[in-house]
Amino acid sequence: MEDFKQSADQILQAIGGKENIVSATHCVTRLRLVLVDEKEVDKEVLENIDVVKGSFSVNGQFQVIIGQGLVEKVFKQFTALAGVAESSKEATKEVASKKLHPLQRAVKTLADIFIPILPAIVTAGLLMGINNIMTAQNIFYTGKSFIDVHQNWADLASIINLIANTAFVFLPGLIGWSAVNRFGGSPLLGIVLGLMLVHPDLLNAWGYGNAQQEGAIPTWHLFGLDIEKVGYQGQVLPVLAASYLLAQIEKFLKKRIPDAFQLLTVAPIALLVTGFISFIIIGPITFMIGNWITDGVVGIFKAVPALGGLIYGGVYGPLVITGMHHTFLAVDLQLIGSTGTTFLWPMLALSNIAQGSAAFAMMFINRRDEKLKGLSLTTSISAWLGITEPAMFGVNLRYKYPFISAIIGSSIAGMFITINKVKALSIGVGGLPAFFSIVTENWGPFFIGMLIALIIPFVLTLIFAKFKKRQA
Known part of the structure; x- marks a missing residue:
């Protein structure tokens, strides 16, 4: 318990002290905080705390990744030290939404619905x-x-x-x-x-x-x-x-x-x-x-399928950072309802796989860093099963070049499957199990797209890492 208290105190100091907290709650893996001023957070200190696996800000909330099971124990000590009561998730979202501009509010509303x-x-x-x-x-x-x-x-x-x-x-x-x-x-x-x-x-x-x-x-x-x-x-x-x-x-x-x-x-x-x-x-x-x-979305991809796949495959990862990726869930559902299939969702699945592959490569870059190795392994598995935020915010964005590698791999994979007219019958698990949702006639090109999304980010991340070491 003393270890959790110490970790909670370190987190509290790194985010700017109890005076910087407006609201606090937690989910299965993360602390969800609304802060007075996020500029007060010392991310370098925060992410070097043993229990912290990463942090990011989205939709007005500053979220600290800790992990399943541990987050409840840390949060209990955190609220005691900060002198704040646990807020409901709805209340925290409501407070956070006041800090958003109209477009962010619209995107958040769609996310809250879907x-x-x-x-x-x-x-x-x-x-x-x-x-x-x-x-x-x-x-x-x-x-x-x-x-x-x-x-x-x-x-x-x-x-x-x-x-x-x-x-x-x-x-x-x-x-x-x-x-x-x-x-x-x-x-x-x-x-x-x-x-x-x-x-x-x-x-x-x-x-x-x-x-x-x-x-x-x-x-x-x-x-x-x-x-x-x-x-x-x-x-x-x-x-x-x-x-x-x-x-x-x-x-x-x-x-x-x-x-x-x-x-x-x-x-x-x-x-x-x-x-x-x-x-x-x-x-x-x-x-x-x-x-x-x-008709507009289908028309664009019919006119220039290679360019459409290249762009959408590449921008999906950055859209996750802003939360705007939720808007495309509505588009996918609309496509399925109108045409019976969607050609956008398969690119989402490949983007998730690419992020996981880039994070996985970080295991082999600094083998002495046990925390990075463990974080890279667990977050890459999570991404391959469709949950990319831990890999993106905990590893890839922190080191930047893995994120760039993932975007490049996702773009190429997206272009390939779009040229080959890969479609999904429905929305499924956006990672390695995604093939269950793909039209069976499209399995061949989709599996090749999966290989592209696995191999290119992994190799590019290793190459970028070696290049950075030589520069250093």
Whole structure:
């Protein structure tokens, strides 16, 4: 316990003392602090403390990486020494958000909406990958799938497919729950709103194009308006906009309706008004905007695939530093909902692998530094399994040249798989297990892309390290 107290005291002094703390909490691996002035932090001293594996600032929070299990023990001593009570994660986020400019707030809002539903989406992606392996031809048998040869497994594959597709078919329900909660409304009403937008009585959004060509789109006739009875399966923008409106209407009504009548009035009025506006205005407009975004992104990558892959493969790592990478999750989901696949997400997976490879190379550069060796190994494994922040902030950005090496490797890998039209059926684990989510016909070029992302950052990091030693 004395060791943890000493470590906590060292951290406290390195971040500028207790006078520099506004709010403090922790997650599974990190201290999450809101500071008065982050310029007061002595990062060199901080990162030389034994228990500290790295630090970084994002979305108004200064985060100190300590590790699973240890962080709770250090945090307990830290709060006692600093004389501050533990804040809730929500309160800390709220305090931190006040220090952000409008663009950062918008990005943070998207992150707050999509991060809570990621486990469901990633799980669905992995299960879809398993179903894909069982049903695709030429994996185990030439010209046949696994279930063609072993038909007793067909029903199992069908059940897996049903479970996997649920998260995507009812995606607006997940987004509605998370978005309305983020905007300050009732999460339960958000679920109802999202499911309302994909009700079975509505024309399936994926069949809208065919129905439009045949002139067979069902409609409602209300107050002289012809409203198309179209669902928004797989769509992101309609439910985001509708969720914001629902939360605002709910908050407005709760302030003005007596408590005794709220149960019978607030939810029905909020859902009824939001529903009408969603089907009349929000749905058609955002559906059109979503298609424009999809067509625009697809058009750019079709016109210059090599350049698009090179740029996106390279910029994804820097986007993680700013937190803006969360905005592309919405784009990926929109692409999947509109086209059935996404060509952006495979580059994300390769970027994570590249960051892990660069961090792993640091194990072999200064073998006498046991702390660096241990940190490089654990963070590289984390990155290869889809969590890159420890590797990026704990190792790569600290030494700079590993980060540059990772960007170069990721760019080349991104260019290669884009030229070869690699696509993912869903969002999955963004690291070495990513191939489960890739269309099976694209496995060959994707595995080559993985090798590029593993080898080039590793080799470049070693070369840059030798060059720096010669200069020194």
